[in-house]
Amino acid sequence: MPRLSSLTTVCLLGLLLLTSPARAASVPPWGTGESRGEDLSIWLVTFSPGDDVFAWWGHGSLVVEDRARQMQRLYNYGMYSFDDETLVRFAKGRLEFWVGESSVNGTFRLYKSLGRDVRVQELNLTPEQRVKVAKRLADNVLPENREYLYEHYSDNCVTRLRDMIDSAVGGRLSEAERAPARMNLREHTRRYTAVNPPMSLLLDFMMNDSIDKPITRREEAFLPDELEQQVAELKVPGADGQPVSLVEKQWDYYASSRPRPPATPPNFGPWIFALGVLLGASALGLAAWERRGSRAARILLGVENMVVGLVLGIPGLALVVMWIGTDHVVTHHNENLFLANPVTLLAVPYGLRLTWNSVKARARLKWVWGFLAATGALGVVLKVLPWFDQDNWRLIALILPISLGMAGAFWLDRLRARVAVREPAATREGAQVPSLKAS
Numbered sequence: 001m002p003r004l005s006s007l008t009t010v011c012l013l014g015l016l017l018l019t020s021p022a023r024a025a026s027v028p029p030w031g032t033g034e035s036r037g038e039d040l041s042i043w044l045v046t047f048s049p050g051d052d053v054f055a056w057w058g059h060g061s062l063v064v065e066d067r068a069r070q071m072q073r074l075y076n077y078g079m080y081s082f083d084d085e086t087l088v089r090f091a092k093g094r095l096e097f098w099v100g101e102s103s104v105n106g107t108f109r110l111y112k113s114l115g116r117d118v119r120v121q122e123l124n125l126t127p128e129q130r131v132k133v134a135k136r137l138a139d140n141v142l143p144e145n146r147e148y149l150y151e152h153y154s155d156n157c158v159t160r161l162r163d164m165i166d167s168a169v170g171g172r173l174s175e176a177e178r179a180p181a182r183m184n185l186r187e188h189t190r191r192y193t194a195v196n197p198p199m200s201l202l203l204d205f206m207m208n209d210s211i212d213k214p215i216t217r218r219e220e221a222f223l224p225d226e227l228e229q230q231v232a233e234l235k236v237p238g239a240d241g242q243p244v245s246l247v248e249k250q251w252d253y254y255a256s257s258r259p260r261p262p263a264t265p266p267n268f269g270p271w272i273f274a275l276g277v278l279l280g281a282s283a284l285g286l287a288a289w290e291r292r293g294s295r296a297a298r299i300l301l302g303v304e305n306m307v308v309g310l311v312l313g314i315p316g317l318a319l320v321v322m323w324i325g326t327d328h329v330v331t332h333h334n335e336n337l338f339l340a341n342p343v344t345l346l347a348v349p350y351g352l353r354l355t356w357n358s359v360k361a362r363a364r365l366k367w368v369w370g371f372l373a374a375t376g377a378l379g380v381v382l383k384v385l386p387w388f389d390q391d392n393w394r395l396i397a398l399i400l401p402i403s404l405g406m407a408g409a410f411w412l413d414r415l416r417a418r419v420a421v422r423e424p425a426a427t428r429e430g431a432q433v434p435s436l437k438a439s
Contacts, residue, residue, distance in 0.1 A: 031138025037127025177218030280405020305351025313345030338379030
């Protein structure tokens with residue numbers, strides 16, 4: 001089945017909004033008070049994760065159906081537009097999302113074409129509760145109400161659905177969600193990004209200890225799959241006062257063969273540590289090879305410095321910029337700055353000059369990697385203090401061995417140079433002793 005990019009998905013959804021008979025220009029009967037609660041049904045729809053990073057988390061929407069009028073509309077809190085200001089707002093941590101409405105069948109067919117599950121739960125609400133939810137959705141989609149400031153973990157397209165359902169059932173969902181979550185936000189992030197280990201590691205690098213705190217099931221419901229499960233488990237009072245399931249019935253519009261995210265985060269730690277040790281050891285090996293007069297080893301060592309400097313230095317610089325100049329609070333006060341920071345980028349120009357056998361570049365690289373190895377080790381030592389509790393051991397396992405290996409490659413040169421200077425002097429002194437005795 002063909003796969004479409006996230007950008008294409010958003011564009012097609014936008015097209016659905018424009019071409020659907022459910023345009024914002026026509027207020028639906030449940031928005032004007034014409035629909036009766038007995039004729040309405042409310043569906044929670046869960047879409048499984050997709051192929052691109054923005055789709056890895058899955059998606060959710062609410063559907064309102066008026067059976068008497070044979071009308072349906074899907075409400076989507078995950079809409080955002082692409083314009084000249086979009087990237088600027090995203091960079092500043094102030095990305096605005098908005099609520100859109102579209103054709104139910106058209107949206108379902110779109111997600112089916114993307115090879116993503118479309119799972120539906122019809123909610124067991126009273127007529128009054130259905131009217132309340134439907135009216136609120138119709139109001140939210142109005143131009144003056146539809147925009148909101150997006151935050152991935154606390155205010156997204158699914159948390160808005162969670163809060164609306166919770167309000168409809170009188171707070172019973174939030175009461176059930178007070179229980180501790182089975183894992184924290186970082187662990188959830190790791191399991192949903194496991195489809196792409198390099199990107200998973202990058203996202204891990206960028207986020208601070210705010211996502212390492214224990215959370216409740218309510219916070220866990222930023223994920224569509226988690227909200228779906230919590231709604232399925234919730235009991236509400238029935239017509240006779242006895243508890244009944246909040247889900248009246250459920251069905252799959254489309255079930256894909258795509259595997260679901262792993263139940264627990266995969267353990268990439270040993271492989272990450274092995275990669276870090278390999279890269280650090282390769283720097284030591286190239287330095288030893290170069291000392292035997294290999295020009296190729298010197299060039300390869302310079303190239304390794306450039307590549308590592310770019311791969312680690314750019315995220316390190318981004319962390320500083322996001323801390324100082326943006327509202328991305330999840331990146332602020334990040335302990336990974338001990339491991340990689342703007343200083344790391346200096347390995348790029350000095351690595352280039354090393355390929356030309358620059359003595360000054362070699363001296364500068366010695367201090368660059370010596371500094372990074374020292375700060376990386378300091379970041380580990382400081383973990384004995386309660387304020388340094390960020391779960392960044394995967395990054396330590398990767399980056400600290402690289403810094404130590406790079407530092408060793410250049411500082412061992414200096415150590416050997418000192419030994420080489422002392423050995424001839426000692427030889428000369430040893431040769432003078434017998435000559436003095438002979439005289």
